[in-house]
Amino acid sequence: MRFTLIKNVKQDKGMKPLLNGLLIFITLYLIFDIFVKSHTLGLSVTMVHTTLFGNADEFLDPMNKSVFLEFIHMQIFFLMMLLLTLSAVFIRLLHKKAKVILTVNLVMVFGLLTPLTLFGTYFSSTEFISLYLFCFFIWHSIAFYMSSRALWELNFAK
Amino acid sequence: MPNKAYKYAVGYFLLFSILLLLSGALIFSDTIGFSYESVQNYYLGNAASFTPSKSFDGLLKIVVPHIFAFGLFIMVVLHFLLFTCKRNTKEIQIIIYTSFITASLELFSPFLIVSGFDFFIYMKVFSFFLFYFVILYTIFILFKSIIYN
Secondary structure, eight states, rough: OOTTOOOOOTTTHHHHHHHHHHHHHHHHHHHHHHHHHHHTOOOSHHHHHHHHHHHHHTBBOOOOHHHHHHHHHHHHHHHHHHHHHHHHHHHHHTTTSTTTTHHHHHHHHOOOOOOOHHHHHHHHHHTTHHHHHHHHHHOOOOOOHHHHHHHHHHHTTT | OOOHHHHHHHHHHHHHHHHHHHHHHHHHHIOOOOHHHHHHHHHOTTTTEEEEEEOOOHHHHHHHHHHHHHHHHHHHHHHGGGGGTTTTTTHHHHHHHHHHHHHHHHHHHHHHHHHTHHHHHHHHHHHHHHHHHHHHHHHHHHHHHHOOO
């Protein structure tokens, strides 16, 4: 995280394009992740329920426990690396602005709740599905705001 | 203010790490198991339960993405120790070497189990627990540092 040591990141000829590239890739990931999730797990209560628990009427099998655990394990890994990187860049570029800590707290809390509520859905109660979807969309929205705001700050803000 | 915000980000990252370790432990217990027999049956197969033995190709498919993920995870978690009072101590060196050695044993012992070295069944389970202990201890040090320093 060399960018935390450079005094003026906006003027640095090396760090500026590097951070621009990273932020653009993070933004793209956030957008495409929604499409991927809509195909793999579903983005509505009914679809998530069918993917996890199957549907006897449509002859759809439920998701295997080990497959589910592997899925959630991978999601946590991606989520933690993405949110740490994004938060580090966001804090570095906008540390003088108000509500930076609030934004970081919100994205992290909803990010943490996303796998936890999915875990709760599979092992405890299907009531968690709507909470999972709510957390999923909220962390995506906040992360999208963070990457766009950081891009704006890096390139256009005075 | 940036330091405070970084502390929050690192704190949440550590919570994610605990969640990752928890899901990893659940996968281990669900698919492999922690007893000698269950590890043996998982890797070498069991005729009674119609479980086939694991092939080198199958093991490689699991191990390859984990090599990168383990390296990255250990590096990211452990590099935060450099910002604590443990920097430049003997303890941090022991933690770093133990993490990478136990992670390597955890990753590569299945190949030796399949090759007929039964001793590595114990190594697989032992390295798993030692790796978890070292990472959880590191997380504890980091949380303590975030809260008190």
